[in-house]
Amino acid sequence: MTHDNDRENRPHLRLVVNNAEKRNPRPSTSEDDFISFEELATKRDIFRPEFYQDMDQLQKNVYEELERFLGGKGWPYGLDPRHGRLLVLPAGVVCPETAEHGGTQQDEILVYVAEDVTGQGLCLSLEMLLPYYSEDEAVMEDAFLYAPVNQYGTLFLEENRHDSFLDLIYRLALPLFPPDLTGKLLDRLFAIAAYELKETLRGLAEYPAG
Structure with missing residues (x-):
């Protein structure tokens, strides 16, 4: 039951299309249009009202703190x-070794806020579809088993909605409220993600892709 709730809270779509050029072209079953990172970044102020529309105040506070943090980082x-x-961030900004x-x-890193599976707070998640296919x-299953076991983040396989093949995804999650989100917590979150992604990619590089 917990796993089902977790899947419902996760936004799937962007993860399964952001590495489309790595795959053989296949028909898409989705009617949603993919928006490039360049467009999301250049039109950020245009998208912002829609992004925050009808958002719960606690979630809004988290996203606003994230925006301040990333703005401060440049x-x-x-x-x-x-x-x-x-x-959405370029993966190379967080983990240059990508x-x-x-x-x-x-390659992109996605950050999002969802209700905690307990219903008692929020969960801040950072995810990346790994460049391994x-x-x-x-x-893919052997690569999942061969990959390093991280201290904080986890790896999982998920079926690609567009072609039914498997994606290998890294996720790092942080429970919120309590604690409140601060710049120090975000510094720690991204530092852990950078280290664990580097070690995971290094381990996968030693395993031959099919």
Whole structure:
């Protein structure tokens, strides 16, 4: 039951399309239009009213703190109100080693806020679809088993909605309220993500993709 609630709270769509060029072209079953990161970033002020429209005040406080934090860092980011209210960053900004292990400029890190599965607070999640892909499910399952076990973040396999193949995804989650979100907590969150993504990508680089 907890797993089902978790899946309902996760925005899936953007994760399964942001690495489309790595796959063979296949028909998309989705009617939703993908918005490029460049458009999300350049039109951030235009998308912001839609992004925050009718949002719970606690969630709004978290996203506003995230925006202040990223603005202070000088990191590029976009607001995607169409695919689950996602804050989108280039993966290379958070983890520069991404490019050394098969990543491209299209790889993204998604940050979003959802209700905690207990219903007693919020959960801040950071996710990345890893630049590792094979049409052979056995290869993906073996890679999942071979990948490093992280101290904080987790890896999981999820079926791609557009082509039914498997994606390998990294997720780091932080419970909120309590505690309140602060710049120090966000510094820690992104530092952990950068380290664990680097170690995960390094481990996967030693495992041959199909």
